[in-house]
Amino acid sequence: MSEDIINQVTQGEYKYGFTTDIDTEVIPMGLNEEIVRLISAKKNEPEWLLDFRIKSYRHWLTMKMPTWAHLEIPPIDFQNISYYAAPRKKSPKSLEEVDPEVLKTFDKLGIPLEEQKALSGMAVDAVMDSISVKTTFKENLAELGIIFCSFSEAVQHHPDLVQKYMGSVVPYTDNFFATLNSAVFSDGSFVYIPKGVRCPMELSTYFRINASNTGQFERTLIVADEDSYVSYLEGCTAPMRDENQLHAAIVEIIALKNAEVKYSTVQNWYPGDKEGKGGIYNFVTKRGICKGENSKISWTQVETGSAITWKYPSCILQGDNSSAEFYSVAVTNHFQQADTGTKMIHLGKNTRSHILSKGISAGFGQNSYRGLVRVSKNADNARNFSQCDSLLLGDKCGAHTFPYMDVNNDTAIVEHEATTSKISEEQIFYCNQRGISTEDAVGLIVNGYAREVINKLPMEFAVEAQKLLQITLEGSVG
């Protein structure tokens, strides 16, 4: 396909690149034990949490940045980042106390924080830089015993739950970025669904990086007690800045007996400009544990943003008969790089996992799927099916798959399939002949390709994701 068409379709602009002018408190750049203590003090944390941070920080000093991913990561100066930035008006009790500029920002992002304006059936925790600015519908949810609040609030009001589960899925020693997060994490969301409760609305956290030269290190903890259900959505954007910003988050999910958690992400961090300048470095550790029998965790992600994505939402299938799913669409355009996938660790008997990964590469983008399916000795009758497809638009991008299968039980059935394809000239011409422009044809074909994954998203998100795919690839057919 001709270069021109490629260029036409992939030159989309990032819509969320504006900055908000608000009074922000930023602590000095750099990382040392004092900074860690300072963050903890700012958040008025109990002793055990400070200990956890210090322990993590000391461990982090012994670690090196991982190099195994199929990524070219420029050196990151961890002393040249501010680890805490917060809009100055702190923990508003009501909407009136929230800085109007902040409200406007979220309005502009399509996340109204006034409950009457909000999307029905969705409660939102809005996080800007290091702190949560507002959680909607908190009271309505509380009536059912559901806790949905910022992480900092949970530390103050539900310390037992936090202490019990934090670090139980992603230990502070887990990996370089998780350990860093464990030392300096600022805020995030906390969810607890009590026994037997089906959460009646989608819970959602919207992350916004605003301040410059800061990193975002949030932590999300979701606990679904026995027989409960929750669907959780995560969205994220950032202003366009020339510098690279670091985002290193942790998400932990615990699903107890018969519980089900659906976690959906539309990741749209600023990807950098067409020359590859700027953009978010996204190093995220997401992991869930199906702790109880018959529990279920499902990850769905649409990854269109970030300059570099390093992310493997994973599941430990500990409970017998538990199941896990991973559905992913990852797009890399221009100079974006993504190394993403999942790990499915089968420990319990009769556990099932399903992986469906759809990579799309355009421009100079490099897109890798990396996955591990491990069946341990005692995981009788484990089943996994993985499918990884890659779609290439243009001849300067790359698509790679690195699946690992590690089976230690003879009753397991593990299957993996992967294909690589491109949008053919024939397909484009066929659409053209029916009066459909090349740009629309690519949109149709890409969305058709990603349909199986997009269908797994809640309705509002699915529509958003479809548009996003088209915008991300505007100007890039091949």
Next chain:
Amino acid sequence: MEQQYIDFYKEYHTLIKQHSAALMNNFRDAAFEKFERLGFPTSKLENYKYTDMSAPLSIEYGLNINRLQFQINPYDVFKCDVPAIHSYLFFVLNDTFYPVNSTAKQHLPEGVIIESLRTAAETYPQLVEKYLGKLSNEKDDGWIAFNETFAQDGFFMYIPKNVQLSKPVQLINIMRSDVDFMANSHNLIILEEGAKAQLLVCDHTMDHVHFFANRLTEVFAGKNSVYEHYKLENTNVLNTNVSNLLIHQEDSSNVLTNVISLHNGVTRNNIEMLIDGENCESLLCGMVIGDKNQDVDNFTEIVHKKPNSQSRELFKYVLDDTSKGAFAGKIQVAKNAQKTSSFQTNKNILLSKTAKMRTKPQLEIYADDVKCSHGATIGQLDEAAKFYMQSRGISESEARLLLMFAFTADVMDNIRINALKDRMKLLVEKRLRGELSRCEGCMIC
């Protein structure tokens, strides 16, 4: 573990060089430096994640750097029992090419050279220099560096332009020693434009001691050449094999590689097919039948550097007892290698609770107009099919056997020497029945 070999080389490098050819000595010191830097690959390296050589390396092996001759003539001792196989037969005894007896030599077509690498390097230096080490010197692999440090000889085969061998060439690596023993040999195979050859390599052991073989083979398949490389491993659990097979393909060449592991202790095969021409065909197959505590790791790489070529890869494992299997299959398609088609399949069956399989198929694609896919499965025999057969009066054990045999059949179908294919089918069937399936030339299997 490395240290004793490093010290050994420092002390004896003059002697090692003295008993080898100048062309092999040319890169020996550089290889040694590389080995000093890299050491033996350990499971900490991503590419060696599933290969644990610490046990075999803890054994003290003898090395025959003085090239002492053994007092046996393999042409008398060894009778290959592939019936009806007519081949040009050659031996490498431990690490030394056995001087060819007259009957084997005289039937070779004119211009064909099959010789000790050391002799060839001295007799045809210009020819050998053009190829020797051209693939292996580029590699940053501890085993290759180790081989190039210590190997003093090996097998050399040269097929001139448009010469097509009508019979397969058979190379038997025989291990014979009274003490634990290590052999390093470097093989070089050259096919000029339009040449055709089939090579069957068999590994055999004659003594009940620990053997460690480290073989490096470089193959150059010229334009329009056709080359088939079969490797049969049928030794015993005391044996460790490390092999690096590096194949370079030019335009319109057609190469088939089929590696079959029936019996061994620890095996690590690195196979690289570098498709450096257009309109090439490459087929890479392999099969492993593992039991006891056998450990087989096939690490394969198919690199498409030029457009319009096709490759196919097929590996099957049947693992029983506490055996361990590993497979890595990397397909790399370079930026300009458009219209590449490459398909890979890896299927594995675990027969016991304690057997293990680790598989890692990989695609690395930098061109957009390609058709590439891979599929991998780890599972069991098809219960429904087994039951179906039982319902027709076939015993369960026979049904299992039939299914396992069927499972491996497509690998064996990619043996294009009929006599060998029939023999292999028989060996595999015996192997699957748990009977001794050794070749008569071997003392112990």
Next chain:
Amino acid sequence: MLEIKNLHASINGKEILKGVNLTIQAGEIHAIMGPNGAGKSTLAWVLSGNPAVEVTHGEINFNGKNLLEMSPEDRSREGIFLSFQYPVEIPGVSMVNFMRTAVNEQRKYKNLEPLSAADFLRLMREKKELVEMDNKLTSRSVNEGFSGGEKKRNEIFQMAMLEPKLAILDETDSGLDIDALRIVANGVNKLKRPDNAALVITHYQRLLDYIIPDFVHVFYDGRIVKTGDKNLALELEEKGYDWIKKEVETPIEQ
């Protein structure tokens, strides 16, 4: 409606069309016959604007406009429809979505409002009946997993949806059994109106038993070498193409 003058075109630098002249008026059905490799399909590609074919010389006028200057999608919106010899599979894209996009793009081009979902579905139902197309097929991805016959029927269905001025049927009969052939031909005949035209490209005469052409052109070596009425098709069926080849090549030898 359509006027082709001295058209030369090549694929990958190889000249395939070597001076084609053809005029089609509204209401006419033209058939182009000829041996394999004569360049029949290339003519269809040129008319529909396939970028794989390079026009090196000549003009094409379509309803007063210079066709060669138009993008493939604009040609489609102007009313040129190509029934592909090998319809393309587009995995994941549903027929409904595909057709809705196509129909509404055409309407936008004509400054019409897009069809409402209900109207669109009504239109689909109506046209599906016309070509006796199974309901299942429209809920699947474009051409994916369709049999050869289903694909061809799907082409005629799309033609019915888009109501072209000039329909080009490229070997629409190949690979069809007699029932499918009848259905496809019926569809074409039902869509025939005084203000549209059809260009039927075929290797065999049998399709012309169902779609009666006004003109039959014989294509050989990149040109139209003979034109006649429907009887020419019968003659070709009887005598094969060799006599045409002889007739064409003889004068060159002299």
